[in-house]
Amino acid sequence: MSDQATAMEQTSAGTVIVEARGVSRNFPQRQGLFGEKRDVWALRKIDIDIRRGEALGVVGESGCGKSTLGRLLLALDDPTEGTVTFEGQALNEMRGAPLRALRQRMQMIFQDPFGSLDPRRSIGAQIADGLRNHQTVPPAEINAEVARLMDLVGLDPVTATRRPHEFSGGQRQRIAVARALAPRPDFIVADEPVSALDVSIAAQIVNLLADLRDDLNLAMLFISHDLHVVRHLSSRLVVMYLGRIVEEGPTEAIFAAPRHPYTRALLSATPSVRRPAGYRGAILEGELPSPADPPSGCAFRTRCPLAVAACAGAVPELEDIGDKRRVACIRHADMVAP
Amino acid sequence: MTRAQRSLTLWLAVALILVAFPIAAPILPLQSTVAIDIPGRFDGPSAEHWLGQDELGRDVLSRIIWGARASLIVAFGSAFFAAVIGTILGLVGGYFRGLAEILAVRSTEIIICLPPLLLALLVITILGAGIDTLIMALTILFVPKYTRVVYAATLQTGALDFVTAQESMGTHPMRILARTVLPNIFPPLLVQFSLTVASGILLESGLSFLGLGVVPPAPSWGLMIRAARAALDVQPLLLLWPSLALAGTVLLLNVICDRLQEVITPRTAERGGAAWLRRQLGLTKPEPVADDTPLLAIRDLSVAVSTERGTIGLTDTVGFTLKPGETMALVGESGSGKTLTGLATTGLLPNALKITNGSALFRDCSGTVLDLAKLTEDQFRPLRGNDISMVFQDASASLNPVHRIGDQLAEVIAEHRKLPRAEIDTLVVDLLRRVGIPDPEQRRRAYPFELSGGQRQRAMIAMAIANSPRLLIADEPTTALDPTIQAQILRLLDGLKDENRDMGMIFVTHNLAVVKEIADTVSVMYAGEVVEQGSVAEIFERPRHPYTAALLASVPESESTRLESIPGTVPRAGEMPEGCRFAPRCKHAADICASVDGLQTLADGRRTACIRWETVT
Numbered sequence A: 001m002s003d004q005a006t007a008m009e010q011t012s013a014g015t016v017i018v019e020a021r022g023v024s025r026n027f028p029q030r031q032g033l034f035g036e037k038r039d040v041w042a043l044r045k046i047d048i049d050i051r052r053g054e055a056l057g058v059v060g061e062s063g064c065g066k067s068t069l070g071r072l073l074l075a076l077d078d079p080t081e082g083t084v085t086f087e088g089q090a091l092n093e094m095r096g097a098p099l100r101a102l103r104q105r106m107q108m109i110f111q112d113p114f115g116s117l118d119p120r121r122s123i124g125a126q127i128a129d130g131l132r133n134h135q136t137v138p139p140a141e142i143n144a145e146v147a148r149l150m151d152l153v154g155l156d157p158v159t160a161t162r163r164p165h166e167f168s169g170g171q172r173q174r175i176a177v178a179r180a181l182a183p184r185p186d187f188i189v190a191d192e193p194v195s196a197l198d199v200s201i202a203a204q205i206v207n208l209l210a211d212l213r214d215d216l217n218l219a220m221l222f223i224s225h226d227l228h229v230v231r232h233l234s235s236r237l238v239v240m241y242l243g244r245i246v247e248e249g250p251t252e253a254i255f256a257a258p259r260h261p262y263t264r265a266l267l268s269a270t271p272s273v274r275r276p277a278g279y280r281g282a283i284l285e286g287e288l289p290s291p292a293d294p295p296s297g298c299a300f301r302t303r304c305p306l307a308v309a310a311c312a313g314a315v316p317e318l319e320d321i322g323d324k325r326r327v328a329c330i331r332h333a334d335m336v337a338p
Numbered sequence B: 001m002t003r004a005q006r007s008l009t010l011w012l013a014v015a016l017i018l019v020a021f022p023i024a025a026p027i028l029p030l031q032s033t034v035a036i037d038i039p040g041r042f043d044g045p046s047a048e049h050w051l052g053q054d055e056l057g058r059d060v061l062s063r064i065i066w067g068a069r070a071s072l073i074v075a076f077g078s079a080f081f082a083a084v085i086g087t088i089l090g091l092v093g094g095y096f097r098g099l100a101e102i103l104a105v106r107s108t109e110i111i112i113c114l115p116p117l118l119l120a121l122l123v124i125t126i127l128g129a130g131i132d133t134l135i136m137a138l139t140i141l142f143v144p145k146y147t148r149v150v151y152a153a154t155l156q157t158g159a160l161d162f163v164t165a166q167e168s169m170g171t172h173p174m175r176i177l178a179r180t181v182l183p184n185i186f187p188p189l190l191v192q193f194s195l196t197v198a199s200g201i202l203l204e205s206g207l208s209f210l211g212l213g214v215v216p217p218a219p220s221w222g223l224m225i226r227a228a229r230a231a232l233d234v235q236p237l238l239l240l241w242p243s244l245a246l247a248g249t250v251l252l253l254n255v256i257c258d259r260l261q262e263v264i265t266p267r268t269a270e271r272g273g274a275a276w277l278r279r280q281l282g283l284t285k286p287e288p289v290a291d292d293t294p295l296l297a298i299r300d301l302s303v304a305v306s307t308e309r310g311t312i313g314l315t316d317t318v319g320f321t322l323k324p325g326e327t328m329a330l331v332g333e334s335g336s337g338k339t340l341t342g343l344a345t346t347g348l349l350p351n352a353l354k355i356t357n358g359s360a361l362f363r364d365c366s367g368t369v370l371d372l373a374k375l376t377e378d379q380f381r382p383l384r385g386n387d388i389s390m391v392f393q394d395a396s397a398s399l400n401p402v403h404r405i406g407d408q409l410a411e412v413i414a415e416h417r418k419l420p421r422a423e424i425d426t427l428v429v430d431l432l433r434r435v436g437i438p439d440p441e442q443r444r445r446a447y448p449f450e451l452s453g454g455q456r457q458r459a460m461i462a463m464a465i466a467n468s469p470r471l472l473i474a475d476e477p478t479t480a481l482d483p484t485i486q487a488q489i490l491r492l493l494d495g496l497k498d499e500n501r502d503m504g505m506i507f508v509t510h511n512l513a514v515v516k517e518i519a520d521t522v523s524v525m526y527a528g529e530v531v532e533q534g535s536v537a538e539i540f541e542r543p544r545h546p547y548t549a550a551l552l553a554s555v556p557e558s559e560s561t562r563l564e565s566i567p568g569t570v571p572r573a574g575e576m577p578e579g580c581r582f583a584p585r586c587k588h589a590a591d592i593c594a595s596v597d598g599l600q601t602l603a604d605g606r607r608t609a610c611i612r613w614e615t616v617t
Helices: A002-010 A066-073 A096-103 A123-133 A139-152 A157-161 A169-181 A199-216 A227-233 A251-256 A261-269 B003-023 B060-096 B098-113 B116-127 B131-158 B161-168 B173-184 B186-209 B221-230 B237-264 B338-346 B405-416 B421-434 B453-465 B483-499 B512-518 B536-541 B546-553
Strands: A016-026 A041-051 A055-059 A081-086 A106-109 A187-191 A219-224 A236-241 A244-250 A319-322 A325-327 B296-307 B310-322 B327-331 B353-363 B369-371 B388-391 B471-475 B504-509 B521-526 B529-535
Touching: A016 A066, A016 A219, A041 A066, A041 A081, A041 A219, A041 A244, A055 A066, A055 A199, A055 A227, A066 A187, A066 A219, A106 A169, A106 B161, A123 A139, A123 A157, A123 A169, A139 A157, A139 A169, A169 A199, A199 A219, A199 A227, A199 B546, A219 A227, A227 A251, A236 A251, A236 A261, A244 A251, A244 A261, A261 B483, B003 B060, B003 B237, B060 B098, B060 B131, B060 B173, B060 B186, B060 B221, B060 B237, B098 B131, B116 B131, B116 B186, B131 B173, B131 B186, B161 B173, B173 B186, B186 B221, B186 B237, B221 B237, B296 B338, B310 B327, B310 B338, B310 B353, B310 B521, B310 B529, B327 B338, B327 B512, B338 B353, B338 B388, B338 B471, B338 B504, B388 B453, B405 B421, B405 B453, B421 B453, B453 B471, B453 B483, B483 B504, B483 B512, B504 B512, B512 B536, B521 B536, B521 B546, B529 B536, B529 B546
Parallel strands: A055 A219, A055 A236, A106 A187, A187 A219, B327 B504, B327 B521, B388 B471, B471 B504
Antiparallel strands: A016 A041, A016 A081, A236 A244, A244 A325, A319 A325, B296 B310, B296 B353, B353 B369, B521 B529
């Protein structure tokens, strides 16, 4: 692992490795048996950059498109519009063997530690898959490399011959992390990796991911609906609502003073042990509109306490408001101080 | 060797012995299958002919054994070839979809449209009778069956995370199909195999019976059955032998496939032995208990599971009290026993689990105190949905998908109260409005799938409060919801408590932040025991048990960049450490922790299970 770490330190830290420009994804749906096809946009015009040694946090509620974004960045799905580049290579133009070779460098960690491992094969064999696919190490060294990876994520290498059902949820998530690290990736998408875990176990995995990010200089996309977890791991945050980025910037700045009403509502809705007992913040009424029939203008206006007539007009652009922050709200100035 | 493996070995051995006979037929001292002995026609079993002689005086035993060769070769051969072809088509069609799906799957479905016997007749007429043709005809017939089964299983498996994980690792698609998808669709494939072999034997009999399979005088079971039918009135035994052989083979094959499936499926649910007999007290009315119970008083409640290896305790001496108008959070991680305690209180424990000790005294609407731990199912039914009701985590699984939510709600009310239909309808609309479902007059006609997750949870809460319960048990009611919806539901539950001050609520959750917002008191559970109890304000301010303290420290809200985490994992049921169950993971553990057990009440009325609380908290 020290070889890997030093090798990576030689490449410059902080350079952009994954870039999405104007990425949209449409899943057209037919209305009824003979109806017209209707556009259902899961993502609209997403621009993001992810740098080495950085875990970019993505938060939002179900249906906001955060998981679709993760799949697009890993080329598991192609954007309808826009491009995703990995170190300058456009992923949507690649197919077959070159794409599979590139996949060595980007990996995924899933939410469900029970569904993401093949129940019928030993965990050692599953970790070794990534090594074999890309000949990361010579065949003779595979067992040693599996042991090293298991050790790295805090598992006893002796257990490599066991099958997943013999492990607890937290241990399985460690196995999934070891498997993702096997091909020595530069970029990892972690899609709600701790949501299915118990509190004390989730803390172990969050710490593990933070260590790996720093030690291996990994670029990470950390997807979660839990703002507190994201805050721990990510210095930069993207907040999504109905397929669009509504706010983006340094995590601490967003926590201290959210500039989009949705971010503020999300913060106040997330329960906290640090608030006084029985605390009740402002509660957002209503539910997420259907992506098949989004409101005109700003998608959040139907639930927004600050909405005015102008919000129904044009879709608000992500606007640079300084301090590396961007927000898509025409009334962001009113959010500054009460 | 597990029980399933032993059983499989046994049946395989039986099968091997039976198969050995037809294989060894040429060297066995059998009589000729074709030697005709007219004087011995239709003779019954004798020393010379153990199973008797047929219509031409031929030996039945040797014809059965030789006939098995033809029958089994045809059945296994066609089932095997069809399995190989069908599996490949199904895998390719299900995994790649698109054109591959049309070519591989849809085309084979054309075969299904043709009557099977007609198709077999067609093939045999073109190619001529004989075992090879028969295998080919049956293979064509069986391929679509495999294709469909494999196709459906592949669609299902292909959507699972571990297959996506392989894709994202850059594994070649063919390798994914062979190494990841195929082993995971094996169980349905195996079932299909046992079914087709059985139907292969039957079809061979049928086609030979029609004179299209095995050519006489060569024996086969089907030919024997045909000949025996004509002589049924003369010698019925002739029909019995081949039929027995046929039925026995099919049954044996089914048993083996069943056992094989048990063995290759990891962790098939352990068999719990015979279903546990529910306690029957023989009482029609529950016995009232004299007590000063406020609303609910649980004492020393223990739940255990009975397994092959004996009884394993799951929760141990759990105790707490709940007053009317109070919300108590039962908080703990998975395996702590918080949900079991809730289920035990409502008499909804699964059959393999039973209450082994303790009492759960509950004061019902009439003021009578009952011991819930001793009620029979019949005594519980009038309480559930009336005095006691539950809200579960997964509303979509708890609501009946084929009934309108208004009807389901009306049913809950009608179950416990005799009211005219119109009055119930008004109540339904009222309830839906109370739980915040917009436009209740219209929405009550909606089916559960037409509602969003948050609205389904609201509908379930409406069912729970329909009869103004005294005790509401909410088991992780907001865990599956998004933060903004969770906040709405928490506010709703809070409002219900204010509307009905006689109602007490047990809120089961793993989320400490939710506890802080909704509960008045907390019982923290760990490994089947309550480790700490007290008011929310006190416990969050100053935990008196190292587990509570560690749990609070691991919530990702602290200012420090590194989260506190608790090393190790929760001990498994049946492997509980002596003394304090948290000691092996506790950073304050000392020698004394291995010997003590039990909650102690502190001066301020709080309770902790930590013997060293004064020094460590």
